[in-house]
Every structure is written in C-alpha cells, then in structure tokens.
Amino acid sequence: MTTNTTAHESHLATTTGLDHRKLLMWLFLASECLFFGALIATFLLYKDASVVGPKPHEILNIPVTSTSTFVLLTSSLAMVLALAAVQRSDVVSARFWIFATAFLGATFLGFQVYEFYEFVIHGLTPKTNVFGASFFTLTGFHGAHVTVGVIWLMSLFFYSFKHGLPAEKSLDVELMGLYWHFVDIVWVVIFTVVYLIGSLEPPAT
Numbered sequence: 001m002t003t004n005t006t007a008h009e010s011h012l013a014t015t016t017g018l019d020h021r022k023l024l025m026w027l028f029l030a031s032e033c034l035f036f037g038a039l040i041a042t043f044l045l046y047k048d049a050s051v052v053g054p055k056p057h058e059i060l061n062i063p064v065t066s067t068s069t070f071v072l073l074t075s076s077l078a079m080v081l082a083l084a085a086v087q088r089s090d091v092v093s094a095r096f097w098i099f100a101t102a103f104l105g106a107t108f109l110g111f112q113v114y115e116f117y118e119f120v121i122h123g124l125t126p127k128t129n130v131f132g133a134s135f136f137t138l139t140g141f142h143g144a145h146v147t148v149g150v151i152w153l154m155s156l157f158f159y160s161f162k163h164g165l166p167a168e169k170s171l172d173v174e175l176m177g178l179y180w181h182f183v184d185i186v187w188v189v190i191f192t193v194v195y196l197i198g199s200l201e202p203p204a205t
Contacts (some may be wrong), residue, residue, distance in 0.1 A: 025175050029182045032145075036186050040193055043134040047198050050129035056194075057201040059124055061115065068111030069191050072146075075104035075194055076184045079177045086170045093159060094165045094173070101180065102153035105146050112143050135194065142190060145183050151201060 018026075046057055082097035116136070119125075126136040156165075156176060165173070 019171060021096070021171065021175060022178075025178050029178065032182065032186075034188075036142070037139075039134075039138045040189065042196060043138050043198070046130040046134045047194075048131075052129050052132045054122060054124050054128075055131060056135075056198040059119060059122055060195055060199040061118070062195055062199060064111065064115065065191060065195050068108050068115075069187065071104050071111070072108045072184055072187055075101045075108070076181055077181045078104060082120075083170065083173050084179050086173045087164050087167055089167045091160060091165050095160050098153055098157050098160070098173070102150050102157065105150045105153065105180075109146055111145060112146075113141065122195050138190065138194065142183070142187060145186075149183055153180070 078097050078101040082094050082101060085091075085094035085097055119132075124132045124135075126133045153176065156173065159165075
C-alpha cells in the first residue's frame with residue numbers, strides 16, 4: 001500500500017518536486033500578474049486624460065473602499081484558518097472558515113456593486129470618459145475573479161458535506177488559498193494605485 005502511494009505521489013510530482021497541480025496554479029497566477037499589470041498600466045496612462053468629468057479625485061470614495069478592502073483582507077485570514085483546519089482533519093472548523101471566506105468575499109462584491117451604482121448615479125459609466133472605461137474594466141475584472149473564488153469556495157463547502165475534507169485532500173484547499181491570496185494581493189495594489197494615488201488631485205497647469 002505504501003509502495004503504491006509513493007509511486008502515485010511520484011507520478012503526480014514534477015521534476016521541480018512540486019505537485020503538478022500546484023505548479024500549474026503558480027503558472028496561471030504568473031500569467032494573471034501580466035494581465036492585471038497591463039490593466040493597471042492602462043489605468044495609470046488614462047486616469048488624468050479625460051476631457052470631461054467626473055475625474056478620480058471628484059468621485060472616488062476612500063472611506064467606503066477602505067472598509068471593503070479591510071473585509072477582503074480579513075477573508076485571507078479566514079482562508080489561512082480553513083487550510084490549517086483541513087491539515088489537522090478538523091472538518092467542522094474547515095467548513096466554517098471556508099464559508100466565512102466566501103461570505104467575506106461576497107460582502108466585498110456587495111460593496112463593489114454599491115460603488116458602481118453610486119458612480120452611475122453621479123454620471124460615471126464606462127462610456128463617460130477614458131477614466132471611466134479604464135476604471136470599470138480594471139475593477140470589473142477583479143470583481144469577476146472574486147466571484148469565481150466565491151463560487152469555488154462554496155463548491156468546496158458543499159463538497160465537504162458529501163465527501164468530507166480529509167487531510168489528504170488539503171492540496172485542494174491549498175490551491176484555493178493560493179488563488180484567493182492572489183486576488184487579495186492584486187486588490188491591495190489596485191486600492192493603492194487607483195484609490196489612494198489616483199484620487200490625488202492633479203497639480204494645476
């Protein structure tokens with residue numbers, strides 16, 4: 001049995017020693033870094049190029065976005081606790097923290113929907129100006145990634161009721177954690193670049 005397990009694990013490992021699924025996840029996240037890097041660079045290029053308003057410093061609501069950022073970062077802590085619970089075969093705790101991570105992610109999405117609604121009410125849409133187009137594209141794609149993460153988390157949550165979450169399956173949760181932490185890190189960059197730096201009023205010319 002031990003020989004078969006060892007052979008199976010050897011088959012799953014790559015020449016780097018990493019599990020092939022973990023290596024694929026790292027490669028996927030690397031490609032996502034390039035994708036979001038291009039979107040952020042595009043935003044920085046066009047954020048002050050709009051001929052008509054509203055412009056970033058006129059409409060961005062830092063207190064609201066700071067709150068949603070805190071919620072999303074808290075979800076990363078919940079994800080860490082979920083993985084730790086799975087690794088010690090504590091299914092009840094793992095299930096709780098996985099649900100908590102999904103709930104906090106969904107709460108962040110609720111904040112984003114509210115923000116988009118407020119912007120539309122105040123006249124900013126993707127068609128209003130180049131700031132609106134680059135802003136909604138960047139934050140919209142990030143929101144889509146969070147949505148995929150929430151669906152993935154809820155799939156793990158319901159899966160646990162049917163098949164459990166034994167320690168041998170901890171890699172499934174670890175891969176989910178890698179994706180979730182990546183989404184959170186990207187948001188920290190977006191919050192810094194778009195909201196904190198982008199909301200500064202440009203110097204008068």
